[in-house]
Each structure stands twice: as structure tokens, then as C-alpha cells.
Amino acid sequence: MSCLKSHQISLSFSVSRATTPSRRKDLKAIKEPSLGVLPEVDNENSPMLPTAMTPRSSKRKSAQLVSSRIRRQLGTQLDFNSDGEDDEEFLPSKKELQSSSEDEEEEEKVDSDEEVAVKKSKRGASGSRTPRSTQKTRSSTRTPRKTPSKKTTPNTPRTPRHITPSIPSRSLPARQPANVLEEASTRLHVSAVPDSLPCREQEFQDVYSFVESKIMDGTGGCMYISGVPGTGKTATVHEVMRCLQHASDMDEIPPFHFIEINGMKMTDPHQAYVQILQKMTGQKATADHAAALLEKRFSSPAPRKETTVLLVDELDLLWTRKQNVMYNLFDWPTRRHARLVVLTIANTMDLPERIMINRVASRLGLTRMSFQPYSFKQLQQIIMSRLNKVKAFEEDALQLVSRKVAALSGDARRCLDICRRATEICEHSAPNPSSTGLVGMTHVMEALNEMFSSAYVTAIKCASVQEQLFLRAVIAEFRRLGLEESTFQQVFVQHQALCRVEGLQPITVLEGLAVCQRLGACRLLLLEPSRLGVQQRVRLNVSQDDILYALKAD
Numbered sequence: 047m048s049c050l051k052s053h054q055i056s057l058s059f060s061v062s063r064a065t066t067p068s069r070r071k072d073l074k075a076i077k078e079p080s081l082g083v084l085p086e087v088d089n090e091n092s093p094m095l096p097t098a099m100t101p102r103s104s105k106r107k108s109a110q111l112v113s114s115r116i117r118r119q120l121g122t123q124l125d126f127n128s129d130g131e132d133d134e135e136f137l138p139s140k141k142e143l144q145s146s147s148e149d150e151e152e153e154e155k156v157d158s159d160e161e162v163a164v165k166k167s168k169r170g171a172s173g174s175r176t177p178r179s180t181q182k183t184r185s186s187t188r189t190p191r192k193t194p195s196k197k198t199t200p201n202t203p204r205t206p207r208h209i210t211p212s213i214p215s216r217s218l219p220a221r222q223p224a225n226v227l228e229e230a231s232t233r234l235h236v237s238a239v240p241d242s243l244p245c246r247e248q249e250f251q252d253v254y255s256f257v258e259s260k261i262m263d264g265t266g267g268c269m270y271i272s273g274v275p276g277t278g279k280t281a282t283v284h285e286v287m288r289c290l291q292h293a294s295d296m297d298e299i300p301p302f303h304f305i306e307i308n309g310m311k312m313t314d315p316h317q318a319y320v321q322i323l324q325k326m327t328g329q330k331a332t333a334d335h336a337a338a339l340l341e342k343r344f345s346s347p348a349p350r351k352e353t354t355v356l357l358v359d360e361l362d363l364l365w366t367r368k369q370n371v372m373y374n375l376f377d378w379p380t381r382r383h384a385r386l387v388v389l390t391i392a393n394t395m396d397l398p399e400r401i402m403i404n405r406v407a408s409r410l411g412l413t414r415m416s417f418q419p420y421s422f423k424q425l426q427q428i429i430m431s432r433l434n435k436v437k438a439f440e441e442d443a444l445q446l447v448s449r450k451v452a453a454l455s456g457d458a459r460r461c462l463d464i465c466r467r468a469t470e471i472c473e474h475s476a477p478n479p480s481s482t483g484l485v486g487m488t489h490v491m492e493a494l495n496e497m498f499s500s501a502y503v504t505a506i507k508c509a510s511v512q513e514q515l516f517l518r519a520v521i522a523e524f525r526r527l528g529l530e531e532s533t534f535q536q537v538f539v540q541h542q543a544l545c546r547v548e549g550l551q552p553i554t555v556l557e558g559l560a561v562c563q564r565l566g567a568c569r570l571l572l573l574e575p576s577r578l579g580v581q582q583r584v585r586l587n588v589s590q591d592d593i594l595y596a597l598k599a600d
């Protein structure tokens with residue numbers, strides 16, 4: 047709202063500035079058009095007069111003062127005009143009319159001596175300098191009896207009062223894809239909403255039945271959905287909610303209220319309370335107050351007897367030291383009358399166990415669901431369904447991408463990105479008479495190399511055997527923990543095990559620490575600087591995909 051206001055204000059100013067010259071011309075042509083602006087200046091509600099520009103206590107008084115001064119000034123100016131003086135310096139634009147009296151005083155001071163002399167003589171002629179007498183004189187000679195209507199002054203700039211800024215409509219329709227490759231590229235974009243979600247039929251069904259049953263029974267519950275990135279968690283849940291909304295619109299299920307928050311979009315985990323409260327009730331409150339209000343709301347019977355479905359995406363990021371945000375999200379749906387269904391999505395498998403470390407885990411009664419990484423066949427199917435019969439890829443090329451990605455992570459997002467890049471490479475490659483015009487193996491290989499050919503990948507490839515093994519140990523430990531952070535000690539245990547598997551001589555703790563420090567110095571690892579030794583925390587500074595790709599490529 048305030049944004050709109052400021053927009054209106056700046057808009058009105060720019061309009062008045064832009065149109066001033068034409069108004070000046072009109073002033074010469076029409077006898078007294080400049081006075082037509084006076085009523086508008088007097089109007090304290092006019093958008094032309096932002097409250098910030100007038101003292102709070104005496105808005106009306108100052109407006110009157112301004113108007114009388116303007117009349118006085120205009121009277122003087124009209125007299126100048128009659129003398130053939132250039133009106134540019136005196137005829138104020140709308141904004142100028144609203145400027146404070148101080149500005150006027152200043153302007154008067156800097157006037158030339160000659161102008162001062164003329165002004166004095168004019169004042170002498172009118173008898174007095176007080177605004178009252180000036181007004182009297184002017185009203186008898188200049189001011190029209192009636193306020194000029196808007197119609198009579200067509201050239202007076204007016205700012206629409208309740209304008210909603212709009213974007214000009216397209217003059218040309220959006221460009222259609224020029225060729226097959228362009229169309230394929232559009233369809234493969236991760237932001238494009240797919241027509242269907244193949245390979246997630248079972249997960250869709252499970253989530254749908256869970257939410258539907260809770261809505262039908264008027265009860266609450268919580269579902270914990272986990273899986274590695276790009277396995278279609280968000281896409282599937284969104285599709286479920288879209289279908290449930292449709293069913294509700296068709297009166298097949300009772301109405302419900304769907305709200306969504308995302309841990310990634312919050313600067314602080316406690317913002318979750320603020321957002322949930324605002325989306326549920328429209329109320330704005332501080333985090334603490336919002337938490338208290340939500341606690342109260344979920345402890346008492348739900349008003350309107352309507353189920354609320356709350357989707358919490360990227361739950362991992364709502365981790366707090368006391369874990370109270372996550373705990374509440376799991377706890378609220380268990381309240382008897384809350385009528386709250388919470389769907390939580392995270393990458394970590396055992397987050398609930400970690401939260402409930404000192405509490406009674408069984409109380410939660412969570413329904414769990416795990417999204418497995420896509421296999422190569424599934425990735426191939428997903429790409430084919432996205433392309434929807436647009437023949438842009440050679441069969442082998444598609445298989446290569448799917449196999450490569452499935453071997454690394456099974457991430458559909460990455461697979462789509464590589465395919466999309468391959469279509470771009472194919473489009474911009476030099477025309478080859480022997481080529482089919484389709485995306486082939488060479489294009490896909492180039493896209494794959496581009497995706498994984500960062501300096502980090504080169505550094506991993508060039509690292510020593512023990513360093514490479516240590517990176518593999520980090521990934522193994524992260525996967526075991528389901529977290530992206532560990533301690534040197536934990537990783538070292540994995541490293542020793544890997545040494546045995548690979549038939550290498552296990553290294554000592556000191557040697558292991560040296561390996562870890564070297565990887566930290568290359569910025570492949572992020573090490574906790576303050577606490578050295580076996581307890582120091584270890585994180586990756588590269589994606590797991592990059593490490594696996596670099597090590598598998600060998």
C-alpha cells in the first residue's frame with residue numbers, strides 16, 4: 047500500500063513536471079487557466095499533496111496559506127505576463143505550487159533588483175501585502191466565482207486517485223519456438239510445469255490418500271517426506287494439493303485451507319511462525335507473539351471447522367539449537383482439535399529422530415515417506431515424457447545422460463539441465479552435412495563435461511589417492527548420517543574402512559589430519575577454523591555429484 051502511495055506521489059510529480067510547458071502555453075492562450083489548479087492545491091486529500099510535505103497538525107492551514115501565497119504570486123506573475131515578461135520563472139508547476147513558503151521566500155530573495163522594484167510597485171498598487179488583502183484584490187479581479195470543473199480545464203494535469211500500476215500489454219504475441227530444438231529446450235526447463243509426473247504414481251497416491259483421509263475425518267496428522275535433491279518431492283506434493291483443491295471445488299471432499307512455507311525463503315527459522323500465522327489468519331505479529339497465538343489456536347477447537355493443510359518445504363533449514371520450531375511443526379497436528387495436516391519435506395532421513403532426542407518420539411505418530419533416487423530407466427522416461435513426442439534427441443544420447451546422472455545421484459533436475467544444455471550446444475554447433483540435426487552423443491558429452499568441468503573437479507582428479515579416498519569417506523559419512531556435516535573423527539573411521547576395502551595401508555590419525563588440512567586449503571572441504579583436532583567439523587565445499595563424477599571419470 048505504502049509502495050503504491052509512493053508510486054502515486056512520484057507519478058504525480060513526474061506528470062506535473064512533464065506537463066508544465068504545455069500548461070504554460072495554455073496559460074497564454076486561455077485567459078485564466080492557471081487559477082484552475084488552485085482548488086486542487088487547497089484539497090488536502092489530493093494525491094498531489096503527500097502528507098509528508100505538510101505539517102501534521104495544521105495540514106489545512108498550511109494548504110490555505112500556500113493557496114493564498116500562490117494567488118498572490120500568480121497575481122504578480124499575471125501582471126508580469128501582461129508586461130511581456132517570460133513566465134517560465136514565475137508560473138509554477140503543480141509541484142512548485144505545493145512547495146513550502148520558505149522556498150518562495152528564497153526565490154524572492156534571489157530575484158533581481160529590477161524585479162523587486164516592480165513587485166514593490168505592484169504591492170503598492172494593491173494596497174497591502176497581507177495574504178488577506180491580496181486575496182481580496184485578486185478575488186475581485188482574477189478568481190472565477192465557481193471552482194472550474196475538470197471538464198472546463200482539459201489541459202490541467204490530473205493524477206488518477208486510485209490508480210493501479212499496470213504493465214502495458216504485449217503488442218506482439220510471445221515468440222513461438224522456431225524449431226524442434228528450441229521447443230525441446232523450453233519443455234526441458236526445470237521451471238516448466240510437466241504435464242504428468244511419471245515414476246511417482248505410488249508416492250502421489252500415498253500422499254493423496256493420507257491428506258484426503260484426514261480432511262474427510264476432520265482429524266489432523268503429520269507426514270514426513272524425505273529424499274535426496276531432485277527426486278520430485280516438491281513437484282509430487284504440489285500436484286497432490288492441486289488435485290485435492292480440484293476435488294474440493296467439485297464438492298467431492300470438504301473444503302480445506304492450504305498454506306505453504308519454505309525454509310529456503312526465510313532468513314530465520316522463527317520466521318516460520320510469522321508466515322504461518324499471516325497465511326492462516328492474515329494477522330501480522332512478531333515471531334514470539336505469532337508462536338504464542340499459533341499455540342493457542344492449535345490448543346483449542348478449530349474455528350469454522352475447516353481443516354488446514356500446511357506444507358513445509360525445505361524443513362532441514364528450520365533447524366534451531368533448541369529445535370523448537372521443528373518440534374512444534376510435528377507436535378501441533380497431534381493436538382486433538384487442531385484439525386491440522388502438516389506435510390514436511392526434507393533431504394535428511396532421520397530428522398525427526400534428531401529432534402526428538404530428548405522427547406518422546408512415539409508421541410508424534412509420524413507417517414513417513416522416502417523418495418528414492420531415480421534409476422536410469424526412470425530418468426529416461428521422465429525426459430521422454432517431458433519432450434512429449436518432440437523428436438529432438440538421438441536414442442543413444444538420451445540413454446547416456448540418464449545413465450550418467452543415475453550413476454551419480456539420480457537427480458532429475460540435473461538430468462533436465464544437462465539435456466537442456468545439450469540442445470543449446472546442438473543448436474549453436476556448426477551445421478554438419480552428416481549430422482541428423484538431432485542432439486547426439488557428442489553434444490551430450492560436451493554438456494556433461496561443461497557441467498562437471500569446474501576447477502574443483504580438476505582439483506579432485508589431480509588429488510592424491512589418500513585425498514580422494516578421504517573425500518569418498520566424507521560422502522559415505524554424510525549419507526550415513528543424513529546430514530551435510532560431520533566431524534573429522536567420524537570421517538576418519540569411514541576412511542579407515544575404505545582403506546581396508548581398497549587394499550591400502552591405513553594411515554595414522556596425524557596423517558589423516560594432514561590430508562584433511564590439505565583438502566581444506568584447496569577449499570574442497572570447509573573446516574571449522576576455531577577448533578582443530580579430531581573434533582573439528584567438516585563440510586563439503588563442492589557438490590557430492592562433482593566428487594563422484596571426478597572420481598568415476600577415472
Ligand code: ATP
Pocket residue numbers: 235236237238240242243244245246273274275276277278279280281282392393428432458459462
Ligand atoms: P529438492 O530436495 O532439491 O527440493 P525435490 O525432490 O523437491 O528436490 P523437485 O523440485 O520436485 O525435486 O523436482 C526437480 C525438477 O525435476 C522439477 O523441475 C520437476 O518438475 C522435475 N521432476 C522431478 N520428478 C519428475 C517426474 N517424475 N516427472 C517429471 N519431472 C520431474
Ligand code: MG
Pocket residue numbers: 279280281359360391
Ligand atoms: Mg523441493
